[in-house]
Amino acid sequence: MTLAAALLLGACSAEEEAQAPAPRPVRTITVALNQGGETASLTGDVQAQDQVALAFRVSGRMIERSANVGDTVKAGEVVARLDPQNARNALRSAQAALAAAESQLVKATNAFDRQDQLLKSGFTTRAQHDSAMAGMQSAQSGVDNAEAQLKIATDNLAYTQLEADGPGTVTARGAEPGEVVQAGQMILQLARQGGRDAVFDVPAALLRATPAEPIITVSLASDPSVTAIGRVREVSPQADPVTRTFRVRVGLDNPPEAMRLGSTVTGHVKVAGDARVEIPASALTAFNGMPAVWVVDTANETVSLRNIEVLAFNPASVAVASGLDAGEVVVTAGVQALHPGQKVRLLGSGA
Template identity: 35%
Template sequence: MVQPQPAGELADTYPGEVRARLEQDLAFRIGGKVSKRLVEVGERVKKDQPLAELDPQDVQLQLEAQRAQVAAATANLQLVRSERDRYKTLFDRQMASRSQYDNAENLYRAGEARVKQAKAEFDVSSNQAGYSVLRATQSGVISRRLVEVGNVVSAGQTVFSVAADGEREVVISLPEHSIERFKIGQDVFVELWSRPDKRFPARIRELSPAADPQSRTYAARVSFTADKVPADLGQSARVFVPVAGEVPLAVPLSALSAEGGRPFVWVVDPQSSKLTRREVKVGPYGEDQVPVLEGLKASDWVVAAGVQVLREGQQVRPVDHANRSVKLAAQE
């Protein structure tokens, strides 16, 4: 007899890897030569902890040059201020023309602007001197390291990747031909390879809008909905996506044949014991059974073994696993 498919097996399975929900690529904001590397892959870091340093010589020289510019602009401002004050006194006493006073006033204003500009450039250089030290933006674990001491890096070039502490997720790839079955918020289950005896409830949190150009699969992120899931970074996992609709019937794998890519089973007539080939639509294969979505009824009898030597209309003598004759009866 055709058997109901076990509810726990009524799901498509996709392999995945445990990742941090928040993963950051860290890079220097300026270019330069890496002089120090302070952490290794797998090392836990805290927020604002130094991770690497650039050779500070160039930025320090630039900072000193800007400091000198500020000093020069300040000295010039003092000079033009005194000139303006002198011409103001002379103008009030009608000993200097209006144009001479206006020229001194304009020089003073230009001196003020030059001081502001020099101080702003000094602040930029000071910030860049601080940018020569790369710091962690949040606590987590170093998951990738892409430079060594002595490498010359450009601004924005990834140096480290940090998996932030907190929530863990499973990253999977979904097939292109059935992507319409999946949606954000869909309930799934996750089985960790370290805990094969337990499935954790989860849901699809993120679904890529475009397929990968090489694998033609869609990346998806699955987040756990249970608290305190023992998932570690890099762990292997399996994501079970329940099949929507009614629970299908199931037959042994040995009962299934195919021709031209179209699966079929041999159905036995209970009255005449003759065979009829019937095409079926099947679901994802299990370890020893395959669900039949269309083509069979619960009352049907199918041949479970030796299907490769059968033919249409052939009369058979049904037996069980102990080779004992079985009397078929039509089921209501």
């Protein structure tokens, strides 16, 4: 009986060994620490670094506007004119007033000279002498005033011509010939030649996450192959009351000709982020009602479940806040068919 039992047990053991399941093949990845950060993209447009609204310094009826939107103008070029008739009349009136004042000054000066000679000879009184002096000084003040009025009238006549203060391109117009315009009213908007800005409306959260003095890659929305490098030149100190975003102007370094004024562009900037572990979303399962992953013991080639804390989740990947360390091996495919302690055969990395 003893020998038979031994033979029977040996046969059963050999049969069990023959029926032992083969290690299950699984696909895995080795956990790596992602340094964090991502690329943020915003849409904006190209504007001139320096834009100026050209306006008359006096009011009047505009009789001519020689420049239109899209035209290129030179420094000192006359782009619009007001009716100069009233200014010319004012100039003639000021010239006449000056001539009259100068005549009064000659008369008062002669009177004072006579009184001065008479006083030295003792043939007049000090009161008469002082009165003549006051009259001469008053006449001199009248001449000074008339000269100032003539200068104002001369300038006002010159102001009936609107000149470009520098070379540039007209981007907008604010009045048409025949209209009565007021002093300071925008007639033409001029984008001065020189630098160009890419202008974006940026959320406050992105401003906080952006590093100091970031380098921004700007590309044309219609042709992403046309790119330029830019740096932040100006950030609005106050948020827009409606959108609650901040206007940011990015100065472009040597922008290509294709980036014309008004072109729609996309800005790309690397924003700061904390270092974190990321795994494919397919590796995620659940254990004890919490997120978990299958971790491979590479020495024994067995798997075990481990709970993790998820920081962020999207359809492609999962950011892990805690529970995994860099260098550990995690199963990414076939997680539903595993059980703790199961032997596995690694197929390599991949999701």
